Amino acid sequence: MEKLRIVFMGTPDFAVGILDTIYNSQFEIAAVITAPDKPAGRGQKVSVSAVKTYALEKNLPILQPTNLKNEEFLAELASYNANLQIVVAFRMLPEVVWKMPKLGTFNLHASLLPNYRGAAPINWAIINGETETGVTTFFIDDKIDTGAMILNKKIAIDSNENVGQLHDKLMHLGSETVIETLELIEKGNVTTTIQTENSELKTAYKLNKDNCKIDWTKSGIEIYNQIRGLCPYPAAWTYIKDGENEWNVKIYDSKYIEEAHTYSIGTIISGKKEMKIAVANGFIQIESLQFPGKNKMQIHELLNGTQISSEAFVK
Template sequence: MEKLRIVFMGTPDFAVGILDAIYKNNYEIVGVITAPDKPAGRGQKLSVSAVKEYALANNLHLLQPTNLKAESFIEELKALNANLQVVVAFRMLPEVVWKMPALGTFNLHASLLPDYRGAAPINWAIINGETKTGVSTFFIDEKIDTGAIILKKEIEILPKETAGELHDKLMNLGSETVIETLKLIEEGNVVTEIQPEKEEKTAYKLNKDNCKIDWNQESEVIFNHIRGLHPYPAAWTFFNDEDKQWNVKIYDTEVILEKHNLKPGTIVSDKKTLKIAVTNGFIEVLSLQFPGKKKLNTKDLLNGVSFTNNAFCN
């Protein structure tokens, strides 16, 4: 059995769950690499990554390179004398980095590869109405999410599950899978499976355009789109009423299947409920956020806001 000396690379909360599992299973972590601090918010105060916070709290050796090819960083990395690197939700590594450790570099990806390679696998699995997803560990190669698979674990996606809820389930499953992968590597029992070249479903990077709601779609498609972006970055739409327009984020919704003659996007509201017409019924909005305001239950919003009969979304 080979004693592992691990360098961990990651940035967001999802990566922290995996790092915590490695740490609590008493593996030797010789270094943690995360993104540089960056300005955020109105005050542009420096924001630190979730992985950095964890590393500092547990006195782990931390590196925050701006350039992964910089000679100074490569020398620091070599000096850690790691024999394995574990990557979770980080950036693409140059060959000089992923080839460095004797036992290789493996990545945990939150999908059943080869499906949903890319930046937002959790979101797109829900947006596309999948009923199952999972996690995969694989040895990194020169492309993105294409390396030889070590382990795959499957999990059910519940009909009303949000991206946030699935994120937490996959983080727990990912932690177990990474520990199992470490044991296989430690014992020299890894058997890999080459991924097929095909990539039928892609986890495109989320942006303003693909987060905007298209009210001309059927209710189920819109419902999946909204829950697939809940709580972050959130689906959005324009609310229009007379001469006013608001950029509104929509969070919790329900589907109402009902025949009507309304144009898709028409807002129907009273003092307690807010519904938006779609081709085969309505999307009832249960919580939402107006610009510059906090997220509210619709009932609370309607205590102070009312809409005319001309209100619509686009």
């Protein structure tokens, strides 16, 4: 049995959950690699990654390279004498980095590979209406999320849960799976499975303004899945048009009501405490949303101070 000495690479909150579990286990973390600090927001205040914040609290050595092939960085990384590297929500590594440790570099990905390779697997599993997902550990190779799989664990997706809730469930499942993977590697008991390739694999495309915009001509359940698959971040959005006014609005929480009606698709029906939008086979009832320059509001808060006319519609 070979004692593990680990370099951990990651950036967002999801990675912090995994890092914390490793830190509180018997395994040794030699150093942490995360994204460089960067200015963010209107004031361009310097923002640090969630992983860096955690590593500072635990007094773990931190590396923040801008160029992963930089010779100074590579020399510093080598100086930690790690025999294993773990990657969770970081970025693509050059071969010189992932091949450095004796026992290799493995990644935790929040999907059941080979499906949902890519940047946003948790979001797309919900957007596409999946009823289960999971996590996979695999050894990194020269492509994105294609390496030999070590372990995968499944979890059910509740029909009403949003991506924030599923994120937290997968973080806990991922923590357990990483520890199991570390135990297998430490004992020399790893067996891997090569990923199969076929034309029907689903991809976790990077989220952008275009694929977060709601297409109201889709079925009610597709729209509902998109809204919950993007809540709380980055949020589905649409334009609300009411007379001369037009707003770019983010929609967070909603319900889908399957019901026959005679309204035109996109028509907004609102009362004192309720707003719903007509879709092909029912209504999307809006529970919370955000207007430009405003905070997120429950729908009754909005309707308490804003009147939506009977001519309003989404587009």
